[in-house]
Amino acid sequence: MEYVIKTDRLTKRFGDFTATNEITFEVEKGEIFGFLGANGAGKTTAMRMLCGLSIPSSGTATVAGFDVYKQTEEIKRNIGYMSQRFSLYEDLTVQENIRFFGGIYGLSNREIKTKSEDLLEQLELKNEAKKLVASLPLGWKQKLSFSVAVLHQPKIVFLDEPTGGVDPVTRRQFWDLIYEASAKGITIFVTTHYMDEAEYCNRISIMVDGKIEALDTPANLKSQFKASSMDQVFYHLARGAKRSD
Numbered sequence: 680m681e682y683v684i685k686t687d688r689l690t691k692r693f694g695d696f697t698a699t700n701e702i703t704f705e706v707e708k709g710e711i712f713g714f715l716g717a718n719g720a721g722k723t724t725a726m727r728m729l730c731g732l733s734i735p736s737s738g739t740a741t742v743a744g745f746d747v748y749k750q751t752e753e754i755k756r757n758i759g760y761m762s763q764r765f766s767l768y769e770d771l772t773v774q775e776n777i778r779f780f781g782g783i784y785g786l787s788n789r790e791i792k793t794k795s796e797d798l799l800e801q802l803e804l805k806n807e808a809k810k811l812v813a814s815l816p817l818g819w820k821q822k823l824s825f826s827v828a829v830l831h832q833p834k835i836v837f838l839d840e841p842t843g844g845v846d847p848v849t850r851r852q853f854w855d856l857i858y859e860a861s862a863k864g865i866t867i868f869v870t871t872h873y874m875d876e877a878e879y880c881n882r883i884s885i886m887v888d889g890k891i892e893a894l895d896t897p898a899n900l901k902s903q904f905k906a907s908s909m910d911q912v913f914y915h916l917a918r919g920a921k922r923s924d
C-alpha cells in the first residue's frame with residue numbers, strides 16, 4: 680500500500696485551546712478522502728498543517744513523503760490547493776489565469792500552451808478564453824479553479840469546500856473532474872458540508888471538537904451507525920459537539 684499522507688497524533692494548539700487534537704490517519708495514493716466535521720471542528724487547521732502552511736504543536740505527519748515540520752517548501756511544490764477564499768484572479772481572463780498559475784507551478788511556456796489548450800477544450804471554455812473570470816458563473820469558476828490546481832499534476836490536491844453555493848447538478852459535474860484526476864493517480868483530500876459529496880468519496884473521516892470520531896467507507900459508516908444516509912451518520916456524531924461557530 681502506498682500512502683501519500685500519514686499522520687500520527689497530529690495536534691495544533693492556540694494558547695490553551697486545542698483546535699486539532701491528536702489526529703492519526705493515512706491516505707492512499709489515488710484515494711478520494713473526504714474530511715468532514717461541523718463548523719469549528721478543526722478541519723481547516725488540520726489541512727493548513729498538511730499543506731505546510733502551519734507548523735504543528737505536536738505529533739508527526741508526512742505529505743507526499745515530506746515532513747510537515749521541516750520540508751514545507753517541498754510539500755508546497757508537490758501539492759495543489761483550492762479553496763473558496765484563494766483561487767482565481769477575477770480581473771484576469773480565463774487564459775491569463777491558466778498562464779499565471781502554470782508559471783507559478785513552474786511549467787515551461789510550451790507546457791502551459793499545450794495544457795491550456797487541452798483544458799479549455801475539456802472544460803468547453805474555448806469561447807470564453809478571453810473573457811474575464813469575473814464574468815463566469817460560479818460553477819465554471821470552480822471547475823476552472825480545480826483544473827488549475829492540478830495543472831502541474833501534483834501528487835495530492837487539497838480542496839477546501841470546493842463546491843460551496845452551487846446546485847447538485849453542477850456539483851456532480853465538478854465531481855467528474857475529481858474522478859478523472861483520481862484515475863490519473865492524483866490523491867484528493869476534500870472538505871465538504873454536502874452529504875451527497877460525502878457519498879462520492881472512497882473513505883471519509885468525521886471530526887468532532889478537534890478529534891477524528893469515525894473513519895471508514897461511506898457504506899461501512901452507514902452500517903456501523905445503523906443509518907440509511909450519510910446525513911444520519913453525520914448528525915449522530917456531530918450532535919454532541921460542543922464547538923460551533
Ligand SMILES: Nc1ncnc2c1ncn2[C@@H]1O[C@H](COP(=O)(O)OP(=O)(O)OP(=O)(O)O)[C@@H](O)[C@H]1O
Nearest residue numbers: 693698716717718719720721722723724725922924
Ligand atoms: N489562529 C487561531 N487562533 C485561535 N484560534 C483559532 C485559530 N484558528 C482557528 N482557531 C479555532 O480553532 C477551531 C477550529 O477551527 P477550524 O477553522 O480549523 O475549523 P473548521 O473545522 O475548519 O471549521 P469551518 O468548517 O467553520 O471552516 C475554531 O474554534 C477556531 O476558532
